[in-house]
Amino acid sequence: MKGATHAVLAGAVVVAFVIGSVNPATIAARLLGKDLAASGSGNPGATNAGRVLGRKWGVLVGILDVLKGLVPTFFAGQWFGAHAAYAVGLAAILGHIWSPFLRGRGGKGVATTLGAVLGVHPWVAGIVLAVFVVAVVLTRWVAAGSIFAALALLVTAAVVLAGRAPGDVWTGLWLIGVALVVLWRHQKNVVGWWRQRHLH
Template sequence: MAVALGAVAAFLLGSVNPATIVARVLGRDLATAGSGNPGATNAGRVLGARWGVLVGLLDVAKGFVPSVLALHLGGHGASYVVGVAAVLGHVWSPFLRGHGGKGVATALGAVLGVLPWFALVMVVVFVAVVALGRWVAGASVAAAGTLVVLGVLAGLGRTGPLGGVGWSTTAYGVVLSGVVLARHRPNLQGWSRARRSR
């Protein structure tokens, strides 16, 4: 029951969308500007880099805070459930009529709260792909894929000092990555069409 209540609270926290709130305060509507996505990347594009960074940090915090609390109060399993709930709230916010961001920053925060070394590896991959390809969506997909690999290695007991042992960690990584990858499907389809048209 405690885990269920924690998941509901995390879902509601995740549903609060900083990008939309900041944009409205500044007199803008992200739904009709830039990519139309209420996330940190579009906020930075439409509102300016500093606002994009602020939104990104707040999105990370939405995943991090409930995950850390659940970890200390209920262990890894509880933190996994609560972290996924926060990401689902961000992606399918009832306050935005079922719409939301793509879940990258909130997923990173959730992983950071329970598996910090996993999060560090994901950030390194993300930064490397952005530096090489200048494609944030591609970097997000690569980071999500990295989490899948780390999750599988955790299930096999081969993540060593990175932590995260057991198949529950595998399931956690696969579910979080699946949500992020599903939200980036249009980006991947656009990239595929661009490749075929060359």
């Protein structure tokens, strides 16, 4: 029975990766005769979709990217438990970032990460979303919102590991892992901000 369960879980991880690999931004752009890779920032994510295709398309893409992380993670949590949901959620995030359908390219993973966290720990997602919104409002820069949201994940992970919030060691480590992935994907934004700050 355990072998069968492990096989099903492995299949769920693969399916989550494939779901994450489907890129709504690129699909929408092609339907509208646009090429995101050659437009705006060149990133196949919700922010660039909104910039190139229009705000409504950006919102739609963002919602779909959230669902890519939310749906597989939520059902994995219901069927196999939180620890299995962590693996499935991470697979969806990595699929979005390194989509085989885009030859290894992909978005920065922010919306899909939010969906994955929402699928297993809604209270954490609420904190992250609030930090994101406040940061974007104050800076008027989506990348800054994403960076501060990832930092909020790190702080939340520290609170969980200290035993001050629901979760176990694996919860804390998973939150740290997905936060570091988002920060790594925004390293160019951080470097650009740092250079701009010190050149003026």
